Amino acid sequence: MPELPEVEIHARNLRRWLLGKVIADCRVLDPLVVAFGEPGFLAATVQDRRVLSIRRLAKYLLIDLEGGHTLVAHLRMTGRFVFDGYATGPVEKPTRLVMDLEEGGTPAGRVRFEDRRRFGRVGLERTENVHLLPGLSELGPDALVEPTSAARLREIMVGARRSIKAVLMDQRVIGGLGNICAIEILYRAGIAPETPAGALGEDQVREIASIIPSYLEWAIDAQSRRELIYLGEKGAENVFTIYRREGSPCPKCGSPIARMKVAGRGTYFCPGCQR
Numbered sequence: 001m002p003e004l005p006e007v008e009i010h011a012r013n014l015r016r017w018l019l020g021k022v023i024a025d026c027r028v029l030d031p032l033v034v035a036f037g038e039p040g041f042l043a044a045t046v047q048d049r050r051v052l053s054i055r056r057l058a059k060y061l062l063i064d065l066e067g068g069h070t071l072v073a074h075l076r077m078t079g080r081f082v083f084d085g086y087a088t089g090p091v092e093k094p095t096r097l098v099m100d101l102e103e104g105g106t107p108a109g110r111v112r113f114e115d116r117r118r119f120g121r122v123g124l125e126r127t128e129n130v131h132l133l134p135g136l137s138e139l140g141p142d143a144l145v146e147p148t149s150a151a152r153l154r155e156i157m158v159g160a161r162r163s164i165k166a167v168l169m170d171q172r173v174i175g176g177l178g179n180i181c182a183i184e185i186l187y188r189a190g191i192a193p194e195t196p197a198g199a200l201g202e203d204q205v206r207e208i209a210s211i212i213p214s215y216l217e218w219a220i221d222a223q224s225r226r227e228l229i230y231l232g233e234k235g236a237e238n239v240f241t242i243y244r245r246e247g248s249p250c251p252k253c254g255s256p257i258a259r260m261k262v263a264g265r266g267t268y269f270c271p272g273c274q275r
């Protein structure tokens with residue numbers, strides 16, 4: 001499931017594929033993919049527009065177009081953008097939206113939004129109003145671009161009874177971290193995921209704050225080396241240290257990695273390192 005690292009990889013790919021190019025044709029193949037507004041209006045408005053910039057805000061992708069509109073995409077569970085090079089003809093089955101590109105009046109490839117489970121969404125908004133959209137308007141500082149200081153994290157956690165894992169996954173606190181990030185960050189920090197956030201010591205909070213950006217850089221790098229396929233999809237490779245490794249020995253202490261439910265989600269942890 002895509003979180004900040006996977007969305008960041010998408011943003012970098014989309015810059016390579018789309019920047020400066022004109023969307024010569026846009027087709028919505030599955031109306032469900034359009035989060036708000038009319039699918040026909042979206043396709044028509046995007047058409048013949050040049051792509052000016054690609055931004056990532058937490059787990060959102062923003063494609064800014066000439067003419068003052070922005071395509072906003074959220075990949076949710078299995079959504080992904082793929083580049084088909086110079087392919088023409090019929091598109092593959094889980095495709096929800098297609099954009100045919102041009103550069104200097106000649107075809108410059110095709111970008112598709114693919115989504116097997118159909119939770120991913122795309123919407124069109126005036127660029128100046130994007131930050132007002134539900135979900136985007138409540139985002140906390142981006143975990144990678146504006147790393148949260150230990151002081152800010154401490155302030156947020158004072159007296160907090162919910163688990164540290166729930167705090168890390170709260171998009172209003174820190175934008176971009178999800179279940180996998182929280183699991184891997186807390187493992188690296190040696191902190192049990194169900195620990196009430198307010199019960200953490202100053203050193204532990206400082207440790208978490210310093211691990212977040214370095215973990216994200218690592219996860220982006222580790223998954224940039226081959227085609228990005230999400231875990232659970234055919235051909236995926238598990239690059240993570242403990243996520244989905246129940247029963248495997250912990251690389252640090254050898255204890256079998258365990259799983260329990262924290263903050264409503266399946267959570268992996270090392271009973272030896274994360275007490």
Ligand SMILES: [Zn+2]
Binds near residue numbers: 252255
């Ligand atoms: Zn361990």
